[in-house]
Amino acid sequence: MKYLLLLLPVFLFAKFASNESCKSCHPIIYEEFQKARHSHASLFKDPIHKAAWLISPDYKKKKYTCAKCHTPTDEKLLASFDYKQTIMPDINSTAQKDGVACAYCHRIKSIENNETQNINIISKKEHVYFGNLKDTIKNPFHKTANNKRFQNGNVCIGCHSHYRNKYGTNICSTNEHNELDSANCVSCHMPKVAGTPSNMKKRKQHAYHGFAGxxxxxxxLSRYISVEILRGIDRFFIAINNLSPHALTLHPMRVMQLQVSVIRDKNVTNFKSKNFVRILGVDNNMTTPWKAKEIVKNTSIKGNEKRVSTYMYKLKKGDIVNIRIGYYLLSKKVAKSLGLQNNKKVNRFILLKQKVFIIKPNSFAPLQQ
Ligand code: HEC
Ligand code: HEC
Ligand code: HEC
Ligand code: HEC
Ligand code: HEC
Incomplete structure (x- = not known):
C-alpha cells in the first residue's frame, strides 16, 4: 500500500513518454534533438530564459507561466498555474529536462486560434504519434497516425504564432494575423537529411530534428536570404532579399546586423553597421516585453521583402566588397538588463550569410548572390 501511494503521483502526472524512451529506436533523431533549442527550453538549460523570467512579473508573484510553451509536458506546473501556484520548476523532473518534448509535438492533434496565444489540442491517445511517413511498419511501443497540421508542416504555430501581453501588444510576430497558416515551417527548419528515421526500417532520409535557427x-537557412549589389555613379546599394515568409527578427530581444566593408589596394574601409530590430516599449522608450504598450521601432525585414541599403562611396574596378549578415541573440541594452553582458557565448555575432563581390570595370548591372 505504501508503495502504491508513492507511485500514484507519477501515474497521475507522467502522461507523456520521455525523450529518453525514443532513443533506442530513433537514435539519429534523438542525437540531433540534443542540439535543438526545444531540448534547451527550460530555465535550467537556457540562461537567457532564466534571466528573463527573473525580471518578469511572474517571478515577483512566485509563478512560472512559461511552461505552456517552454516545458509543456510539465503537467504538475500546468495543472496548478491558474489558481494559486505553489509548485515551481523542479530541476530533476523529466519534463524540465525534456523541454518541448518529442511526445508533446507528436501528439498535437489540432491548434485552436486564440487572441492572446494559440492553444495546442493534445490527443488523448498516449501512444499514438502523428507524422508524415508513408507505409510505417508496426512497432511494440507506439502506433502512428496522420493529421492536417503535420501534412501542412505548420504544427509549430500553436507556440510560434503570437504572444500578447496584458496590454494586447504582440511580443513575437511570426503569424500575427494567421497569414502564415499555409506556410510550411518544416520545409525550411526541418529539411530532409541523410540517415534512417528509425533503426527498425532502413530509409534514406529523415526530417532534421536539430531545428535550424x-x-x-x-x-x-542561408539559402533563403539572397544578397545583391548595385553600383551607382557615386554610391552603391546592397539589397537583402528575404525569401522566407516571416520577418527576420521575430523575437524582440534579437538584433540582425548588416556589416559592409570595401577593400581597395589593401586598405579596408569599414562602413557603419546597420541594425534591423523590432523594439517594444511605452512612449518611445524600450521596456520589458511585459510592460510594452506599443512597437516603438520596427526595422525588421518583413517576410518576402527586399530591403535596400545605400552607401555613399564611389566604387571602382577591382574593389572587393565584403558583406556579412548575421545576428546577436540580445541587443546590448537587453543583455545588460538581464545581467548577461559578460556572457561571451550569448553575446557573440552569429553569421547567417557572407558574400564577397569583386567589382568589374563598368559593371553597373546588379551582381547577385
Ligand atoms: C505562447 C508560447 C510562449 C510562452 C507562453 C512563453 N514563450 Fe518564450 N518563447 C516562445 C517561443 C516560440 C520562443 C522562440 C522564439 C524565437 O526564437 O523567435 C521563445 C523564446 C524565448 C526566449 C529567447 C530564448 C533564447 O535563448 O534566445 C526568452 C528569453 C523567452 N522565450 C522568455 C519567456 C518567459 C520568461 C516566459 C514566461 C514569462 C515565456 N518566454 C513564455 C514561446 C513562448
Ligand atoms: C520500439 C521501437 C520504438 C520506440 C521506443 C519509439 N518508436 Fe517511433 N517508430 C518506430 C518505428 C519502427 C516507426 C516506423 C518507422 C518506419 O516505418 O520507417 C516509428 C515511427 C515514428 C514516427 C513517425 C510516424 C509517422 O506516421 O510518420 C514518429 C513521429 C515516432 N515514431 C515518434 C516516436 C516518439 C516520440 C517516441 C518516444 C516517445 C518513439 N517514437 C519511440 C519505433 C519506435
Ligand atoms: C510547445 C511549443 C512549441 C512548439 C509546438 C514548437 N516550438 Fe519551436 N520553440 C519553442 C520554444 C519555447 C523555443 C525557444 C526555446 C529557448 O530557446 O529557450 C523554440 C525555438 C525554436 C527555434 C529556434 C530559434 C532560434 O532562435 O534559434 C526554431 C527554429 C523553432 N523553434 C522552430 C519550430 C518549428 C519548425 C516547429 C514546428 C515543427 C516548432 N518550433 C514547434 C516552442 C515550440
Ligand atoms: C522559406 C524558408 C522558411 C520558412 C517557410 C519558415 N522559416 Fe523560419 N526562418 C527562416 C530564415 C531564413 C530565418 C532567419 C535565420 C535564422 O533565424 O536562423 C528563420 C528564422 C526563424 C526563427 C528564429 C527567429 C528569431 O528571431 O529567433 C524561428 C523561431 C522561425 N524561423 C520559425 C518559423 C516558423 C514557426 C515557421 C512557419 C510558420 C517558419 N519559421 C517558416 C526561413 C524560413
Ligand atoms: C517541435 C516539434 C517536434 C519535436 C519536439 C520533435 N519532432 Fe519529430 N517531427 C516533427 C515534425 C513536424 C515531423 C514531420 C517532418 C516532415 O513532415 O518532414 C517529425 C517527424 C518525425 C519522425 C518521422 C521521420 C521523418 O523523417 O518524418 C520521427 C520518427 C520523429 N519525428 C521522432 C521524433 C523524436 C524521437 C523526437 C525527440 C527526440 C522528436 N521527433 C521531436 C516535429 C517534432
Missing part, C-alpha cells in the same frame, strides 16, 4: 545550424 539562430542558436544552431543557422547556415542551413
Amino acid at each position: 539562430i542558436h544552431n545550424d543557422i547556415t542551413m
Whole structure:
C-alpha cells in the first residue's frame, strides 16, 4: 500500500513518454534533438530564459507561466498555474529536462486560434504519434497516425504564432494575423537529411530534428536570404532579399546586423553597421516585453521583402566588397538588463550569410548572390 501511494503521483502526472524512451529506436533523431533549442527550453538549460523570467512579473508573484510553451509536458506546473501556484520548476523532473518534448509535438492533434496565444489540442491517445511517413511498419511501443497540421508542416504555430501581453501588444510576430497558416515551417527548419528515421526500417532520409535557427545550424537557412549589389555613379546599394515568409527578427530581444566593408589596394574601409530590430516599449522608450504598450521601432525585414541599403562611396574596378549578415541573440541594452553582458557565448555575432563581390570595370548591372 505504501508503495502504491508513492507511485500514484507519477501515474497521475507522467502522461507523456520521455525523450529518453525514443532513443533506442530513433537514435539519429534523438542525437540531433540534443542540439535543438526545444531540448534547451527550460530555465535550467537556457540562461537567457532564466534571466528573463527573473525580471518578469511572474517571478515577483512566485509563478512560472512559461511552461505552456517552454516545458509543456510539465503537467504538475500546468495543472496548478491558474489558481494559486505553489509548485515551481523542479530541476530533476523529466519534463524540465525534456523541454518541448518529442511526445508533446507528436501528439498535437489540432491548434485552436486564440487572441492572446494559440492553444495546442493534445490527443488523448498516449501512444499514438502523428507524422508524415508513408507505409510505417508496426512497432511494440507506439502506433502512428496522420493529421492536417503535420501534412501542412505548420504544427509549430500553436507556440510560434503570437504572444500578447496584458496590454494586447504582440511580443513575437511570426503569424500575427494567421497569414502564415499555409506556410510550411518544416520545409525550411526541418529539411530532409541523410540517415534512417528509425533503426527498425532502413530509409534514406529523415526530417532534421536539430531545428535550424539562430542558436544552431543557422547556415542551413542561408539559402533563403539572397544578397545583391548595385553600383551607382557615386554610391552603391546592397539589397537583402528575404525569401522566407516571416520577418527576420521575430523575437524582440534579437538584433540582425548588416556589416559592409570595401577593400581597395589593401586598405579596408569599414562602413557603419546597420541594425534591423523590432523594439517594444511605452512612449518611445524600450521596456520589458511585459510592460510594452506599443512597437516603438520596427526595422525588421518583413517576410518576402527586399530591403535596400545605400552607401555613399564611389566604387571602382577591382574593389572587393565584403558583406556579412548575421545576428546577436540580445541587443546590448537587453543583455545588460538581464545581467548577461559578460556572457561571451550569448553575446557573440552569429553569421547567417557572407558574400564577397569583386567589382568589374563598368559593371553597373546588379551582381547577385
Ligand atoms: C505562447 C508560447 C510562449 C510562452 C507562453 C512563453 N514563450 Fe518564450 N518563447 C516562445 C517561443 C516560440 C520562443 C522562440 C522564439 C524565437 O526564437 O523567435 C521563445 C523564446 C524565448 C526566449 C529567447 C530564448 C533564447 O535563448 O534566445 C526568452 C528569453 C523567452 N522565450 C522568455 C519567456 C518567459 C520568461 C516566459 C514566461 C514569462 C515565456 N518566454 C513564455 C514561446 C513562448
Ligand atoms: C520500439 C521501437 C520504438 C520506440 C521506443 C519509439 N518508436 Fe517511433 N517508430 C518506430 C518505428 C519502427 C516507426 C516506423 C518507422 C518506419 O516505418 O520507417 C516509428 C515511427 C515514428 C514516427 C513517425 C510516424 C509517422 O506516421 O510518420 C514518429 C513521429 C515516432 N515514431 C515518434 C516516436 C516518439 C516520440 C517516441 C518516444 C516517445 C518513439 N517514437 C519511440 C519505433 C519506435
Ligand atoms: C510547445 C511549443 C512549441 C512548439 C509546438 C514548437 N516550438 Fe519551436 N520553440 C519553442 C520554444 C519555447 C523555443 C525557444 C526555446 C529557448 O530557446 O529557450 C523554440 C525555438 C525554436 C527555434 C529556434 C530559434 C532560434 O532562435 O534559434 C526554431 C527554429 C523553432 N523553434 C522552430 C519550430 C518549428 C519548425 C516547429 C514546428 C515543427 C516548432 N518550433 C514547434 C516552442 C515550440
Ligand atoms: C522559406 C524558408 C522558411 C520558412 C517557410 C519558415 N522559416 Fe523560419 N526562418 C527562416 C530564415 C531564413 C530565418 C532567419 C535565420 C535564422 O533565424 O536562423 C528563420 C528564422 C526563424 C526563427 C528564429 C527567429 C528569431 O528571431 O529567433 C524561428 C523561431 C522561425 N524561423 C520559425 C518559423 C516558423 C514557426 C515557421 C512557419 C510558420 C517558419 N519559421 C517558416 C526561413 C524560413
Ligand atoms: C517541435 C516539434 C517536434 C519535436 C519536439 C520533435 N519532432 Fe519529430 N517531427 C516533427 C515534425 C513536424 C515531423 C514531420 C517532418 C516532415 O513532415 O518532414 C517529425 C517527424 C518525425 C519522425 C518521422 C521521420 C521523418 O523523417 O518524418 C520521427 C520518427 C520523429 N519525428 C521522432 C521524433 C523524436 C524521437 C523526437 C525527440 C527526440 C522528436 N521527433 C521531436 C516535429 C517534432
